[in-house]
Every structure is written in C-alpha cells, then in structure tokens.
Amino acid sequence: MNKKVLQAHLLKDFADSELLKLPNPTYKATKSYLNGKELKKIQLAYNFAFHAHDGQLRKDGTPYISHPVAVSNILLELKMDADSICAALMHDVLEDCDVHKNNLVKLFGNDVANIVDGVSKLSNLNITDRLERDANNLQKMALAMARDVRVILVKLCDRLHNMRTIENLPRAKQIIKSKETLELYGPLALRVGMQDIRAELEDISFRCLHPLRAEMLENAIKSSSGGRKKIVEKIRKELKSHLQTNEIENAAVKGREKNLYSIYNKIKTKHKPFSEILDVYGFRILVDSTDDCYRALGIIHNYFSPIENKFKDYIAIPKSNGYQALHTSLLALNAFPIEVQIQTRGMWATANEGIAAHWGYKTKDSSHGVELRASRWLSGLIDSQKKSANSSDFAEGIKIDLDSDEVYLFSPKGHIYSLKTGATPIDFAYEVHTDLGDSIIGCKVNRRDAPLNIELESGQTVEIIIAKSKVEANPAWLNFVVSSKARNGIRHRLQSQKISAARKAGKVMLESELKRSGVSLSDIKASSLRTILDSIGVTSLTKLLTELGSGKRTGNIIAERFYSGLQIRKRAGTQGSNPLTILDNHIEGVSIVFAKCCMPIYGDQAIAHSDTERGIVIHHQKCKQVAPFANKDQRYMPAIWGPNKKEYIYKVKLSITTENKIGVLSDIISIFTRAGLNVDAVITKIIDQNFTGIEMDIQVKSSAELEVVMQKVRSKKTTSSCKRLINEK
Ligand code: MN
Numbered sequence: 243m244n245k246k247v248l249q250a251h252l253l254k255d256f257a258d259s260e261l262l263k264l265p266n267p268t269y270k271a272t273k274s275y276l277n278g279k280e281l282k283k284i285q286l287a288y289n290f291a292f293h294a295h296d297g298q299l300r301k302d303g304t305p306y307i308s309h310p311v312a313v314s315n316i317l318l319e320l321k322m323d324a325d326s327i328c329a330a331l332m333h334d335v336l337e338d339c340d341v342h343k344n345n346l347v348k349l350f351g352n353d354v355a356n357i358v359d360g361v362s363k364l365s366n367l368n369i370t371d372r373l374e375r376d377a378n379n380l381q382k383m384a385l386a387m388a389r390d391v392r393v394i395l396v397k398l399c400d401r402l403h404n405m406r407t408i409e410n411l412p413r414a415k416q417i418i419k420s421k422e423t424l425e426l427y428g429p430l431a432l433r434v435g436m437q438d439i440r441a442e443l444e445d446i447s448f449r450c451l452h453p454l455r456a457e458m459l460e461n462a463i464k465s466s467s468g469g470r471k472k473i474v475e476k477i478r479k480e481l482k483s484h485l486q487t488n489e490i491e492n493a494a495v496k497g498r499e500k501n502l503y504s505i506y507n508k509i510k511t512k513h514k515p516f517s518e519i520l521d522v523y524g525f526r527i528l529v530d531s532t533d534d535c536y537r538a539l540g541i542i543h544n545y546f547s548p549i550e551n552k553f554k555d556y557i558a559i560p561k562s563n564g565y566q567a568l569h570t571s572l573l574a575l576n577a578f579p580i581e582v583q584i585q586t587r588g589m590w591a592t593a594n595e596g597i598a599a600h601w602g603y604k605t606k607d608s609s610h611g612v613e614l615r616a617s618r619w620l621s622g623l624i625d626s627q628k629k630s631a632n633s634s635d636f637a638e639g640i641k642i643d644l645d646s647d648e649v650y651l652f653s654p655k656g657h658i659y660s661l662k663t664g665a666t667p668i669d670f671a672y673e674v675h676t677d678l679g680d681s682i683i684g685c686k687v688n689r690r691d692a693p694l695n696i697e698l699e700s701g702q703t704v705e706i707i708i709a710k711s712k713v714e715a716n717p718a719w720l721n722f723v724v725s726s727k728a729r730n731g732i733r734h735r736l737q738s739q740k741i742s743a744a745r746k747a748g749k750v751m752l753e754s755e756l757k758r759s760g761v762s763l764s765d766i767k768a769s770s771l772r773t774i775l776d777s778i779g780v781t782s783l784t785k786l787l788t789e790l791g792s793g794k795r796t797g798n799i800i801a802e803r804f805y806s807g808l809q810i811r812k813r814a815g816t817q818g819s820n821p822l823t824i825l826d827n828h829i830e831g832v833s834i835v836f837a838k839c840c841m842p843i844y845g846d847q848a849i850a851h852s853d854t855e856r857g858i859v860i861h862h863q864k865c866k867q868v869a870p871f872a873n874k875d876q877r878y879m880p881a882i883w884g885p886n887k888k889e890y891i892y893k894v895k896l897s898i899t900t901e902n903k904i905g906v907l908s909d910i911i912s913i914f915t916r917a918g919l920n921v922d923a924v925i926t927k928i929i930d931q932n933f934t935g936i937e938m939d940i941q942v943k944s945s946a947e948l949e950v951v952m953q954k955v956r957s958k959k960t961t962s963s964c965k966r967l968i969n970e971k
Contacts, residue, residue: 245340251290252345255884262289265311271318272327280324284314287328287350294335301410308914310334310404311389316399325350326392329357333400338360353390361395361400367701369781379658381430383650394430401427404632405446420447424503441501448503474523477574481525481542481582484641488541496527523580528587535584539568542582546572549579557589652703663722665698671706672728679731680715681708695722714739729730741788743857746832747877748791750850750858753830754799754822754879759810768806774807793851797876811891821880822850824860826890829881834858836892843892845945850881862968869971891941893922894948895967898936901960902928907936910955917951933962 250256264272282676291310298306308631313332326348336358337381364384388394405423407418424447432557432958474497485493500739509512527538535557552571560566560771568584604757648660651670667687685692685706695875698704723729753763765781766774771783778800780786789795793913822829827836829850840862842848847863849872860881862870872878900906907926914921922939929935942948948966 244293245948247293247296248290248341250251250284251293251349253967255350261285262292264288268311268315270320271315275321276324276327280695283324283350284327284331287331287354291331291335300407306334309407312403313396316402317396320395320399322392322395325353326357326396328354329361329392329401330396332358333361333396337365344607357392357396359398360388360390363387363395364393365400365702376891379425379650379660382648382660383700384426384430384660386648386650398427398431398443402439402443405443405450408446408450416450420450423941424451428503441503444503445501447504449820450942452506456502459502463502463505465900473575473578477523477578477580480524480545480574481527484541484545485527485538486538490529490534490538490541492530493534493538496526496528497523497796499581507699521579523574525580525582526590527582528586528590529584530586530725532586533832535568535586538584539570543570546574548572548582552581603638612963642918649698649700651698654703654705661698662724666696666722666724667692667694667698667704667706668719668732669699669723669725669728670704671843672723672725672731674706676727676731678706679728680735681713682706683709683713688899694719740855743853743855744791745784745788746791746857747852748787748789750822750830750832751790751797751852751876752787752800752804755797756804759805761804761808761810766804770807774804777807778803791857793852793877821882823884824848824850824881825884826886826888829858832858834860837865837867838860839867841892841894842888842968843894843945843948844883844890846883848881848883852877852879864971865969866971867969886944889943894940896936896938896952896962897967898938899929899957899963900934900936900958901962902930902932902934903960905933906960909960910936913954914938914951914956917947917954919947919951937967 262285263269264281265288269281272284276284276738288311292307295306295310300306300309310331310333313333314327317326317330332346332350332354335346336343343355343359346358364387367387369383380411385394388397401423404419408419411419428440428444428447431443437968445456478495478497482493482495485495485934527542529535529538535582549571552569554569556567556569566585566589569581570584571579571581574580647663649663649665650658650660651665653674654656659670661669661673665673665687668679668682671682671685682694685694685696686705686707687696687698687702689703689705715732717732717736719732720729723732749763756762775781775783775786778786780789786795786800790797790800824834827834834850835853835856835858836842837851837859842860842862842865849861849865849868851859851861851868853859863869863872868878872880898910900910907924911921911924920941922941923937924939925937927935940948942951952964955961
C-alpha cells in the first residue's frame with residue numbers, strides 16, 4: 243500500500259494531472275453511458291484502489307489492481323450505476339489494506355462505502371465449514387446481509403472474475419470455491435435475475451469439480467448437435483418464418499439454451515440418459531394475444547412432430563402462482579427434441595414482475611419477504627432497463643433497499659436461524675431451545691465475548707454460554723428482547739422466581755414463630771400437618787408459605803393454628819418475636835440478600851425484611867427504608883449474626899472529607915490496602931479550595947474490622963471526617 247499517496251487522497255491534496263488514467267477499456271465503457279462527473283468519481287476510485295493495492299500481486303503474478311478493474315468491467319457491461327462501479331474498483335480495499343470504512347464515506351459517500359463494506363462482509367461469510375445444508379437459508383442470509391442489492395451484484399461479478407481465473411489457485415482452494423459457488427452464488431444470481439452470470443458461474447464450477455464429466459457431456463452435446471448455436475439459430479428462424487407465413491405478424495422467437503450444469507443436474511436428478519433430456523433446446527414464443535398463442539401452437543404442431551404427453555395448457559389452467567403459458571415438446575428438423583413455451587407479452591411481463599411468478603416455480607419457498615423485495619427490485623430493474631435510455635434514471639431505479647425485517651444467524655454448529663431485526667443473544671437462545679434461554683448467562687458473537695443486549699446482525703455466529711445451575715432472570719432483559727418466545731420465557735421465569743422468593747421468606751417467618759415453642763416444620767408429622775393445613779383452609783404447605791411470604795397471611799395467626807393443631811401451648815414470656823440468626827448469607831438454610839441501600843455488615847444491628855420480590859432482605863436497623871416499620875409490620879423481624887464461620891465478605895460505603903492536598907487520596911487508599919481490605923470504587927469531588935470529599939466502596943468481614951480501619955483514617959491529620967453511609971434519615 244502506498245500510504246503517502248493514499249493520505250494525499252484523503253486530504254484531496256493533489257492536482258488532477260497527478261491522477262492515473264483509467265485503463266482504456268474501462269474508460270471507454272464508462273464514457274459510453276455515464277457522464278463526466280461520474281467518470282471523474284470512477285477515476286478517483288480507481289486511483290484510490292490502485293494505491294491501496296500497491297505492491298500486492300494476484301496468484302498469477304499480475305498486479306492485484308487488475309482484479310478489481312476486471313470486476314468493474316463486468317458491471318460496466320451490465321450498465322450499472324457509477325456508485326456500483328466505484329465500489330467494484332474498491333471492493334477489496336477494506337479486506338487487504340489499511341483502509342477504514344470512514345475513509346470511503348468521506349471520499350465517496352455512504353452508498354459506495356456501504357456497498358464495499360457489504361461485499362467484504364459477504365466475502366467473510368465462510369460457508370464451507372458450515373453444516374447447514376439448506377441452501378435456501380444461506381441465500382436468504384446473504385440477501386438480508388446485503389441490504390442494498392448492489393452488494394449482491396458487485397459480489398457476483400467479483401466471484402465471476404475469480405472463477406474465470408480459478409486455474410491460478412491451488413487445487414484444494416479450487417474445490418472449495420467451486421462448491422461455494424454452486425451452493426450460494428449460482429442460486430443467488432438466479433434470485434436477482436442474472437441468468438447469464440448464473441450459467442457461467444455454474445458451468446465453471448462444474449468443470450472445475452468434475453472435469454471428466456464436463457468434458458464427456460460437452461462432447462456428447464457437440465456430437466448430437468453438430469454445433470449447438472447453429473442448430474438453435476436454424477430452428478429459431480424456421481419457427482419464426484412458419485409463424486409469419488401463417489399471419490402471426492408480431493411473434494418473437496427466442497432460443498433458450500440450457501447451460502451444461504443444468505443439463506448435468508437433470509441427468510443426475512431425473513436419472514435419465516442424456517438422449518432423453520428433452521429440453522436441451524428451449525424456445526420461447528411471444529405473441530400479442532391469447533388467441534395467437536393457440537394459433538401459434540397449432541402452426542408449429544403442424545410443421546414439427548409433437549412428442550406425446552408433453553403438452554401443458556397453463557393458459558386455461560394457470561399455475562398456482564399465476565404463471566400462464568402453453569408448454570409443448572417437439573422433434574424439430576426430424577432430429578432435435580425441443581421444448582417450446584408460448585405466451586403473450588403480457589403474461590411474460592407478469593411472470594417477471596412477481597417474485598412468486600418468476601421464482602416461485604424454480605425455488606421451493608416463494609413466500610418470503612426478502613425474496614419479495616428482491617423481486618420488486620428485479621421488476622423495477624427490468625422496467626428501468628426498458629424505459630430509461632439515460633443511466634442516472636437507471637441508477638435511481640436500482641436503488642431499492644433490501645432493508646430486511648429479519649436477521650439470519652449461525653449457531654456454532656453452522657445451523658441457520660432467522661429472527662426479527664433487533665434480536666439479541668437472549669432471543670437467539672430462546673429460538674434455539676427454551677432450556678438454552680432459561681440458563682443463558684453470557685454469549686459470544688463471532689467468537690468474541692459480547693453483552694447480552696447486543697443487536698445481532700445477519701451472518702454472525704452466536705454461541706450461548708449457559709450456567710451449570712439454574713440462574714435468575716433479570717427483569718431488565720424484557721427491555722431488549724424482540725421475540726415473543728423470549729419475552730414469554732423471561733416472564734415465566736420472573737414469575738416463578740417471585741413465587742420461590744416469597745416461599746422462602748414465608749418459611750423463615752413461620753419457622754421463627756414456631757421456634758419460640760421449640761417446634762420446627764420438619765418435626766411435624768405429615769398427618770397432623772394435613773389437619774392443620776385443612777383447618778387454615780389451604781391446599782399445600784408450599785402455598786401457605788408463599789402466601790405468608792407475600793404478606794397475604796400473618797405469621798403469628800398461622801403459628802397459633804399450628805400450636806392448636808399440635809396441641810401445645812405457646813411458651814409464656816415470649817412476647818415479641820425471637821430474632822432470626824444470620825449465618826453467612828443464610829437464615830434457617832434459606833439464602834438471603836443484603837440490602838444495597840444501607841449495606842449492612844457482620845456485627846451491625848440488623849433487621850430482616852420479608853420482601854415479596856426478593857425474599858428475605860437484611861437491612862441496617864437505621865436504614866430509612868425499614869426503620870419506620872420495624873415494630874409495626876410482621877414482615878420486619880429483628881436479626882442477629884451467628885458465628886461468621888465462612889468469613890463471608892460484605893460491602894460498605896464510606897464518606898471521607900480530607901484536606902485538599904496532593905497525595906492525600908493515595909495515603910488513604912494505602913491505609914485500606916495495608917489492612918488487607920479491597921477498595922472497589924473511589925469517587926472524589928472537590929468541596930471547596932481546602933477540602934475534598936471521597937466516597938469509597940470497601941469490602942470488609944465485620945463492623946469491628948471496619949471500626950479499626952476507620953479509626954486509622956480519622957487519626958490522620960489531614961482527615962476532617964470519616965463516616966459510614968447507611969442510608970439514614
Ligand atoms: Mn475480489
């Protein structure tokens with residue numbers, strides 16, 4: 243790459259005389275239908291590509307630039323718009339060179355940059371290591387990735403030139419490329435209506451994969467026809483003159499030569515010998531009226547002998563997609579089987595306008611949105627080719643966005659899934675399997691870690707990372723999933739999480755009540771439990787605990803029912819409830835949560851709150867969230883700390899005010915690190931000229947440990963205050 247010259251291009255810092263001229267064939271083709279401004283843009287694109295590929299060689303030793311030039315020449319033959327030609331010239335600069343998409347936007351605008359980017363993405367769609375054998379899905383994915391259909395056209399011409407020069411590649415690569423072409427690019431060319439390119443792509447791939455079969459087939463065709471083109475032309479003329487002499491004035495007759503690969507496919511799929519492949523020669527007759535169709539049929543049946551059972555009247559009985567024509571097979575010139583389709587020009591146009599009509603009878607699935615849009619584009623293309631002599635109109639006609647409402651994604655094994663646009667890895671997980679969605683904890687997109695709310699793009703490979711045990715769903719996920727499968731899955735999980743949290747809280751409440759009389763739920767016999775539950779009027783213990791935990795029933799009333807059911811008397815002198823004992827992060831074997839508002843730690847005066855959403859939550863007694871209710875509501879229970887056996891670590895927030903001096907902050911942090919405490923986060927803000935406020939998140943094992951270290955902070959001369967934040971009033 244010539245960095246200096248590229249830089250000059252980016253700055254547009256050069257004289258016109260310094261620009262390289264376009265190669266002559268490219269120049270001529272451009273001039274034949276594009277204007278001076280467009281010519282200039284194409285010349286700039288050529289210069290840009292030339293310097294970007296400076297020093298690179300193709301496999302055959304020629305300078306690399308010869309490839310993009312050849313690709314642009316194919317597109318020029320198709321009379322494509324200037325932006326497509328520019329993109330073709332630069333289609334490999336993002337891949338191989340140090341060029342960024344932004345550079346292209348600046349110099350050539352969004353359209354050119356997007357086409358180049360799209361072509362690069364398609365090139366990276368390495369399909370050979372995919373298991374997905376549904377070619378239809380792959381094509382849809384490519385169409386959805388392309389967005390702008392010009393991406394597909396440039397990519398097809400790129401592939402065509404690469405196939406035309408495939409002999410330069412090592413054999414193994416030839417095979418990969420040929421397979422890929424047959425699976426993806428040939429069918430794609432058919433979908434966007436580029437019949438000739440499709441035939442050439444398929445024939446080259448076929449010759450490359452099966453050179454012997456191709457040669458045999460070619461020889462067979464040659465010997466059976468003695469020059470196909472001559473024969474086709476002879477039959478065409480004969481058909482035309484018969485129609486004319488019989489007063490069908492305005493008939494057009496076109497030869498439809500089948501390509502080698504489609505003949506081969508027919509032999510293979512229909513298991514017929516070559517001699518029986520009847521439609522080696524196909525013809526289409528276009529006339530002005532339905533009446534003329536039947537008359538034309540009569541006329542050609544009169545001159546050539548029809549083959550039995552091969553006549554089909556799709557005019558009287560159209561195909562389900564609306565396709566209309568007469569089909570017949572004949573023996574022409576006493577030797578050549580030919581297949582003839584007779585249509586009015588109107589029928590022909592209809593068949594080309596609707597996707598269903600055009601592709602519906604060639605591909606299995608015709609109801610897809612992407613195809614529909616591609617078809618609208620296709621009919622627009624045909625129309626604008628017919629109507630516009632002028633190339634800028636044509637460019638307008640082609641600019642239809644393939645903006646898809648679906649994205650197509652690979653699983654790591656290569657299966658393709660389609661999802662709504664905007665889908666995230668969570669949608670993907672639920673699409674693959676509910677179990678996968680239920681246990682997702684992370685994901686990789688194209689083998690890199692990615693956040694769960696990332697919007698997926700067509701062509702990406704998505705790997706879902708799952709937890710070994712069940713994980714809690716996050717209500718925030720509902721904000722970024724787009725599929726109903728994912729939404730329902732998450733809602734279902736949240737609902738059951740709520741129930742299990744309430745049940746846990748209910749268990750703690752009831753156990754702590756019963757404990758005052760020395761009873762535990764596990765001591766109660768099943769038969770007496772049944773009687774007690776019946777007396778309360780609830781069907782199961784789980785239901786009772788859930789209702790207790792969510793505040794629908796009151797703990798001491800239920801406890802009374804248990805006492806009378808068990809025929810024991812409540813112990814005297816136990817007014818108020820016994821405190822719950824916190825062991826690490828459990829109470830009575832039920833996991834608890836430490837409130838984020840007041841951040842209680844081991845040794846604090848604590849209150850347990852039975853929260854309907856989160857189960858048992860431990861607060862600091864002074865926390866303003868619980869203090870006002872502590873003695874009024876059954877769901878607030880005093881809690882004490884059991885032995886801190888596992889040395890559970892708690893988080894705490896400190897607020898420190900110090901003198902505003904250099905080095906003070908690092909001094910304070912070192913007090914914590916020397917005490918072996920982790921500092922999670924530090925926020926400083928200047929209070930005034932003399933003082934700075936510091937807020938820190940610290941990890942500690944107990945309030946005693948915290949007190950020691952806070953004393954050390956306070957003892958520093960520079961400290962004016964150090965206090966713990968516990969969300970007090
Ligand atoms: Mn290329």
